[in-house]
Amino acid sequence: xxxxxxxxxYKVAKRGQDxxxxxxxxxxxxxxxxxxxxxxxxxxxxxxxxxxxxxxxxGLPSDRFFAERPEGSVSTLKxxxxxxxxxxxxxxxSSRRAWSNQPQHFGDGTRLSIL
Amino acid sequence: KQEVTQIPAALSVPEGENLVLNCSxxxxxxxxxxxxxxxxxxxxxxxxxxxxxxxxQTSGRLNASxxxxxGRSTLYIAASQPGDSATYLCAVSRPPQGGSEKxxxxxxxxxxxNP
Numbered sequence: 002x003x004x005x006x007x008x009x010x011y012k013v014a015k016r017g018q019d020x021x022x023x024x025x026x027x028x029x030x031x032x033x034x035x036x037x038x039x040x041x042x043x044x045x046x047x048x049x050x051x052x053x054x055x056x057x058x059x060g061l062p063s064d065r066f067f068a069e070r071p072e073g074s075v076s077t078l079k080x081x082x083x084x085x086x087x088x089x090x091x092x093x094x095s096s097r098r099a100w101s102n103q104p105q106h107f108g109d110g111t112r113l114s115i116l
Numbered sequence: 117k118q119e120v121t122q123i124p125a126a127l128s129v130p131e132g133e134n135l136v137l138n139c140s141x142x143x144x145x146x147x148x149x150x151x152x153x154x155x156x157x158x159x160x161x162x163x164x165x166x167x168x169x170x171x172x173q174t175s176g177r178l179n180a181s182x183x184x185x186x187g188r189s190t191l192y193i194a195a196s197q198p199g200d201s202a203t204y205l206c207a208v209s210r211p212p213q214g215g216s217e218k219x220x221x222x223x224x225x226x227x228x229x230n231p
Contacts, residue, residue, distance in 0.1 A: 005159070007159075032217065034218060034219075036219075041223070042223055043120070043205055043207070043221030043222050043223050043224055044160070044205075044219070044221050045221070046218040046219065046220070049216040049217070049218055056216055057215055057216035057218060059215075060218070092159055092160070094160075096217075099216075099217055100147070100212050100217060102147075102148055102165060102167050103165075104150060104162035104165045105150070105162065105219065106162065107152075107159035107160040107161070107162075108159050109157075109158050109159040110158075110159050112157075
């Protein structure tokens with residue numbers, strides 16, 4: 002597709018369940034980012050991939066959060082044993098290549114609600 | 117730690133007015149600064165990217181300026197229209213030696229343009 006695609010758009014889970022969120026970046030984009038956006042706040046960085054390599058995971062809030070991009074294209078963000086504070090919009094962004102002053106292109110996000 | 121502040125948090129103007137949104141950041145060692153627009157329930161749309169060596173960028177009715185030494189940027193919107201109503205987010209990235217090209221965001225300015 003022409004843009005970054007995320008699925009599902011909405012996800013409701015019970016506390017303690019595991020969830021998986023998918024991101025399809027723009028074809029050929031090397032860099033992929035995950036951000037978390039709480040209501041009324043700006044997005045906060047979670048993790049960064051350059052191709053299949055996870056080069057920065059400094060923003061992951063706990064070891065319950067795990068991300069992968071095994072073939073350097075599609076990425077999955079997994080949250081284990083979800084808690085209510087995990088409720089947020091999870092945004093994925095991609096850019097053509099690193100350190101090239103190219104803008105990051107964002108998907109519409111997955112809105113996660115933990116009951 | 118880089119912190120980004122946006123003032124005002126909300127702004128309501130009549131159609132046709134020119135307006136200025138403000139962004140400040142605490143660490144002047146940035147790689148670039150980006151302005152985004154976010155519509156309700158949607159992802160972020162890149163508006164303008166200013167490289168650290170540049171002073172301003174223009175796109176249509178939008179003009180963004182950057183004063184890196186003082187840690188400030190402004191987004192000027194000329195002849196505002198109801199379709200400009202959205203939340204505007206400012207974000208900065210740090211230089212390559214500082215790690216990944218992750219963005220640090222402000223909380224945004226919610227703009228309403230009244231017909």
